[in-house]
Structures are given as C-alpha cells and as structure tokens.
Amino acid sequence: MSEAVGRQGRPESSSGTIVPIEQHSLLSDQRTAAVVTPDARVVWLCEPRIDSPPLLAELLGGPDAGFFSVRPLEPAGDPVQRYVGHSMVLETSWDAMSVIDYLDCSEGLPTEPAERSRLVRVLTGTDQALVEFTPFPGGSNRLECSADGIEVRDGDTHLVRLRSSPDLEWHIESHGRGDIARAEVDLSAGPVVLELLCGTGADEHALAEPQRRSATITHWRAWVDRLALPPLQTELVRRSALVLKALCHGPTGAIIAAPTTSLPQELGGSRNWDYRYCWMRDASMTAATLVRLGSIDEAMDLLDWLLRLIVSGGASLDRLAPIYTVDGEALPPERSDPNLPGYGGSRPARIGNAAEQQFQTDVFGPIMDLIGRLGRAGAPLDGRHWRLVELLVDAVRRRWQEPDQGIWEIRAAPRHHVHSKAMCWMAVDRGIALAGTVFDRPVAEWEQLRDTIAAEVLSKGWNPDEKAFTAAYGSTDLDSAVLAMGLSGLVPPGDARWVSTVEAIEAQLRRGPTVYRYRRDDGLPGEPSGFNLMTCWLIDAKILIGDLDGARALFDDYIALAGPTGLLSEEHDPVTGQSRGNFPQAYSHLGLIENALNLAGAAGL
Incomplete structure (x- = not known):
C-alpha cells in the first residue's frame, strides 16, 4: 500500500x-x-x-x-x-x-x-x-x-x-x-x-x-513532491494538499469550496447548501495554505482571476459578491431540484446559493493576508497587485463600519460581527506591512485606520459579563469565529481577554473532537453539527496560549475524523460520530495542514 x-x-x-x-x-x-x-x-x-x-x-x-x-x-x-x-x-x-x-x-x-x-x-x-x-x-x-x-x-x-x-x-x-x-x-x-x-x-x-x-x-x-511538508502526520497533510489542489479550477484559477452540493449539516434537515463555487474568503485561505507549503502558483492564479473579475468583469471590491462561478460569473438563482430527494432524505437538494446576494466584510482580510504571504514568500508581485492592495484598503475604509451577514452567511438581519471587524483590521494591517516591505510606499493614513478599527472592536466586541469576545457588538452569544481576534494578531497571545475567550469557547462550544460555530437560534430549522475549521482554529489558539498538550490531543482527535482515504467533510456530528456537510471541504483540509505546521513549529520539528 x-x-x-x-x-x-x-x-x-x-x-x-x-x-x-x-x-x-x-x-x-x-x-x-x-x-x-x-x-x-x-x-x-x-x-x-x-x-x-x-x-x-x-x-x-x-x-x-x-x-x-x-x-x-x-x-x-x-x-x-x-x-x-x-x-x-x-x-x-x-x-x-x-x-x-x-x-x-x-x-x-x-x-x-x-x-x-x-x-x-x-x-x-x-x-x-x-x-x-x-x-x-x-x-x-x-x-x-x-x-x-x-x-x-x-x-x-x-x-x-x-x-x-x-x-x-x-x-x-x-x-x-x-x-x-x-x-x-x-x-x-x-x-x-x-x-x-x-x-x-x-x-x-x-x-x-x-x-x-x-x-x-x-x-x-x-x-505534491515539490511541497515542503511538516514531519507531523505527513501522509494526511500530503493528502489534504492534494485535495486543495483538486479544488483549484485549472482553466481559470478559481478555487471552489467543495465539489458537492447539499450534503446535509443535519441528517434529515434542510441545512443543505451548494458549495461548487468560488468564495474569495475560502479560496484565499486555501491558496494561502498552499503558499505556506511552498506552492505559489495557485495563489498567483487566484489573484489573476480576481483581477480579471475587477478589470474585465466590472466588479467593485467594496461591493464584491461573496461567491462567483469558476468563470467569475454570477450564480444561478438558488433553487431546489425536485428530482433529488437528498442524501438520507435531507431535502432540499439545492442548486445555486442565495448567499451570493449577501454583504460580508470579512472577505477583505483573507485576500490581503494571501497577498501578504506571497510577499513574504518572494512571489513576483507587481503594480497590479499593489493596486489590488490599495483597492482592498479603500474597500475597508468605505464599509468596515457597516453590519454584515458574516462568515456564517446568516440568513437573517445583518449584525456588527466581531470576526468581520477583525478581518477588516487584518486587511489594513497586512496592507501596511506590504506597503513597507514589498512595495516601498508611504501609507501613514492607513495606520490611523487600522488603529481606529482596533480600538472599536476591542471596546465593543468585548463583553465583560461573558468574559469573552462575543459574536457581535452588544451580544452575549459566543461564536468560535472570534478566535480570529488572536489568530490574526489583533490581540497578542497572552492578552487575558483572548485567553478567557479561548477558554469560554472550549467550555461552551466544544463537544469531544468537534467545535460548534455557535449555539444560538439563527432562524433556520434544526441545528448544524460541529464545524471542522473551528476545531482547527481552537487547536491553533491553544498553541498560541501555550496549551501544547491540549492542542496535540485535540489534533489527534481531529485527524481521526478523516475517512479511510484521508478525506474530510465540512462538519462532524458528535452525537452520531459521523461526518456532515459537503465533501471534501477545503476549510477542513487547510485547517489540518495549518495545525500540523503550527504544532511542528511549536515542537521545534
């Protein structure tokens, strides 16, 4: 074998x-x-x-x-x-x-x-x-x-x-x-x-x-033989990298979230979505992980795809749709296929995705972070990429104070999501670093914007009663996406507020080998399962706060969720012990790779 x-x-x-x-x-x-x-x-x-x-x-x-x-x-x-x-x-x-x-x-x-x-x-x-x-x-x-x-x-x-x-x-x-x-x-x-x-x-x-x-x-x-793989779970990391490469659309450079539609987040439920498209958030995170493994081509191709979308397709970055087809076109209207009863009777089987119409400000952060990783890797960035950096910061300046549907694409009224604000901060922060180290451009006004965003989210995102950064300004509900506060560098690893947030998320949202995104009522029937990427984020958070034993133990639990050939879906149901959601999922595999790299680094391997 x-x-x-x-x-x-x-x-x-x-x-x-x-x-x-x-x-x-x-x-x-x-x-x-x-x-x-x-x-x-x-x-x-x-x-x-x-x-x-x-x-x-x-x-x-x-x-x-x-x-x-x-x-x-x-x-x-x-x-x-x-x-x-x-x-x-x-x-x-x-x-x-x-x-x-x-x-x-x-x-x-x-x-x-x-x-x-x-x-x-x-x-x-x-x-x-x-x-x-x-x-x-x-x-x-x-x-x-x-x-x-x-x-x-x-x-x-x-x-x-x-x-x-x-x-x-x-x-x-x-x-x-x-x-x-x-x-x-x-x-x-x-x-x-x-x-x-x-x-x-x-x-x-x-x-x-x-x-x-x-x-x-x-x-x-x-x-795959050109990649720099970590000496920790190397075979699973290699397989995860191959899955990410398989999700890269060769003719255009777009990267899809998953190759399936409507595999249910709850068996028999209606939380069934079409993921066969390119989310710039997911795609940027996928490409950034491949850059970290030593492959820059996928990232450069993705940025070329985005630049074509802006230049030829007329897309405005501050009005960027969350999702596009692999050709950079608008999605078909979301509909149900009456000829498909769904996996395990989980109706509806959806074609298209209505989240295309949403506003999600967090997308700016992963795109800029990808450009930042390319810059640190010595990729051939040029004037087109600098213009993209400027457009991203300008989009943040225009839109960061607005509520949005957030990373989870809640089909309800927009909120001031803490994760989205943190990603806006990250976009400007990485833009400042790029301006100084790659493009040699003065951007003093960007520093003021970055500091303004940081001051607001640290003030309004923190709930002293809950002893945690919560899902949205003024809310009491926890959301594991706020782990990005520390993972992005907005707060330092030793910040007591972030450590307390990590502990609260583990106590309230972790169930065995999985971590829920949130447990609040989101307006949809039923409830989703634990979200694999959030398990990966909790592992990375534990590494940062110094809980290496806990991080490694959770990582061992997480990799055990992979199927016989090493593939992971979007979610895990801790009640049934089975996978849920679309398959295989880019998020789940990039999270595994990042965990392995971070654990190996923390152990000095």
Whole structure:
C-alpha cells in the first residue's frame, strides 16, 4: 500500500444503505470531480464543469438518480481502497479483482476549458465482474448501444459515450425513471478499460490508456513532491494538499469550496447548501495554505482571476459578491431540484446559493493576508497587485463600519460581527506591512485606520459579563469565529481577554473532537453539527496560549475524523460520530495542514 491513509472501508451502497459521507473518495481533473463509494461506485459526477448539472447523482437521489458501478459478480467481501502513488488515482481491490479509477489529466486537460473529460476505469483480476451504468434521468435521456459501447442521448443529441476495450456485450433495460446498461466481464481473459467520454472531442487522444494513467499520476505527484511538508502526520497533510489542489479550477484559477452540493449539516434537515463555487474568503485561505507549503502558483492564479473579475468583469471590491462561478460569473438563482430527494432524505437538494446576494466584510482580510504571504514568500508581485492592495484598503475604509451577514452567511438581519471587524483590521494591517516591505510606499493614513478599527472592536466586541469576545457588538452569544481576534494578531497571545475567550469557547462550544460555530437560534430549522475549521482554529489558539498538550490531543482527535482515504467533510456530528456537510471541504483540509505546521513549529520539528 503506497499511502498510510488507504484503509479498509465497510461499503454499504449496493444494499441501499446510506454510505457515511467520510467513507467516500474523490476523483478530479481540476475542472470537474467524481465522488466514489468504498465499493467503487461512482455516485456523483457533474459534466462538463464542476457546477454543471449532474450526470450521476445517486449521492443525493439514490440509485434512480444515476450511478456507475463495477463489482465482483458474486459476493467477495469488503474491498480495500487507496490512492495510488501520491495522486488522485484511486484503486479499489477485492480478493480476485481490482479497479483503477481516474479523471484523465493527460495532454493538458486540467487547464483546458471544461468542455470534455474522460473518466477512466481499468478492471483487472481473475474474477467475473458486473458493470452497471445509468445516468441521471434528466430531460429525455435514453441509452443506446453503439459500435463501441453505450451512448447517452437526449432526443437526437449525443451527450455521453461509455466505451469499453475490449468490446462488451451490453444489455439495456428500464430502470426507475430511465435506462440502465449492464455487462458481465470475465477478467481472467485480461484487463478491461471503461471510458466515460463526456463532451465533444473526448474520444480524441494520442496516448494509450497506460500512458494516460501514468501522465495523470505524474500530474499530481510532480506537484505534491515539490511541497515542503511538516514531519507531523505527513501522509494526511500530503493528502489534504492534494485535495486543495483538486479544488483549484485549472482553466481559470478559481478555487471552489467543495465539489458537492447539499450534503446535509443535519441528517434529515434542510441545512443543505451548494458549495461548487468560488468564495474569495475560502479560496484565499486555501491558496494561502498552499503558499505556506511552498506552492505559489495557485495563489498567483487566484489573484489573476480576481483581477480579471475587477478589470474585465466590472466588479467593485467594496461591493464584491461573496461567491462567483469558476468563470467569475454570477450564480444561478438558488433553487431546489425536485428530482433529488437528498442524501438520507435531507431535502432540499439545492442548486445555486442565495448567499451570493449577501454583504460580508470579512472577505477583505483573507485576500490581503494571501497577498501578504506571497510577499513574504518572494512571489513576483507587481503594480497590479499593489493596486489590488490599495483597492482592498479603500474597500475597508468605505464599509468596515457597516453590519454584515458574516462568515456564517446568516440568513437573517445583518449584525456588527466581531470576526468581520477583525478581518477588516487584518486587511489594513497586512496592507501596511506590504506597503513597507514589498512595495516601498508611504501609507501613514492607513495606520490611523487600522488603529481606529482596533480600538472599536476591542471596546465593543468585548463583553465583560461573558468574559469573552462575543459574536457581535452588544451580544452575549459566543461564536468560535472570534478566535480570529488572536489568530490574526489583533490581540497578542497572552492578552487575558483572548485567553478567557479561548477558554469560554472550549467550555461552551466544544463537544469531544468537534467545535460548534455557535449555539444560538439563527432562524433556520434544526441545528448544524460541529464545524471542522473551528476545531482547527481552537487547536491553533491553544498553541498560541501555550496549551501544547491540549492542542496535540485535540489534533489527534481531529485527524481521526478523516475517512479511510484521508478525506474530510465540512462538519462532524458528535452525537452520531459521523461526518456532515459537503465533501471534501477545503476549510477542513487547510485547517489540518495549518495545525500540523503550527504544532511542528511549536515542537521545534
């Protein structure tokens, strides 16, 4: 086994039982993504782009919503699943057969426009195997046999082709609201290659399958091998870095929050959101973590994307939307898909995200912090980036005193969120540092703005009765996002108010291996689970206040939440012990990396 994070799972997808979110794995070509169960069943795939309608959607709609499975014809015990060679190529093995799965990254596909893709599945072994394929029954989709496989057609329009080598004998029959194609395979006769070809020209390639697989492995491995990984949980950090890279949209430089929509924050509840888009907050934090590991390309590409959004797209930084598509366009209006009953019956399954219409002032801080990390890393920042720094500080100057919906995108009246004010302070603080150390520009007036913001948030954000910085000015409710007060440097690590806040958050918002964002009524039914990034922030806070034993213990608890192949979702339910929310989540993986780096640094490793 090439990676320590490859472990045996207990797949239950074939029986109709819900597969726990954390037991899934991810495939990516940096334009779209597929989600795979522990028994090699592809249950989520959007085409041609990550935020396109799904081709396979069993993850949210059960078998009738589309899947692509390969398995032993007869029961063969639990499979073992692992990633191959520090890549996003996945292997699932039974006693007498195995399948290698990957989204083809050869021939420059990761940076091509998202118009064609190839999901490749290579079956080997000595057993009999069963292949089943049924697409999402949208429109008038139907399956037809062709000269070299199966075609998905909508009327006269060819949508997708499933090609096999050697040719298989396919049988098509009705399945739920659509068709299903089945084929039995004798693997003792040799390997079988299945290719799901999506988009015009997907079947045009110069390389044979083994060369394309090798090129795909090299695409991931060559990148990750350049990183400076900490000597603490190195395999999990490497896998987390690969997940973050997989969420980077190669053609444009945008970075998505997660490749799925509507995996629930509460099983059976309605807190289900579409995360297949670019939040500049999340994207900046993701890129900043990769800079810390030694890779600046993703950060430079993201800033280029943002600069195009401002220059060509006409976006104003002080009116920046929280979310954009990977192409820098407005999101579609949020709607529910009536054809998808949701993961575990968790309705609605949402397409789009209404938070796009919100105002969130905290976004300025992570963008500026990213530029600051690039500056310290010696990245080639130029006049365009200095102009971006100026625009960010000006946006803070214009908007920092206004209430907002905050990092949690509360669907209620805006508040003066303490975290948002701290991020406005951080934007100006990092801007001042950049002006002096990178761009050599005088910015005396920025120092006054920074000090004004600091004075207000320290005065109005502190609640002496609660002995903590609270969620918003004048409030009594705790919010773990205010850990940013110390993590950003707004207050020093030894400040008694911040130490007291850390202790209050741990006492009131931590439950075992997870930390809730807040416990107040936010106007939505039900309640979310613990939020993984907040667990990571509490670990970092403990490091800063000198509680290294507590930080390491919580970190050990946190990494135990990773699934069999090392992936993490957005949230963890401490009651059921299962993962919740979209998967895999950038926040959860960047938090793990930052924790490992900080713990290693504190230990002198």
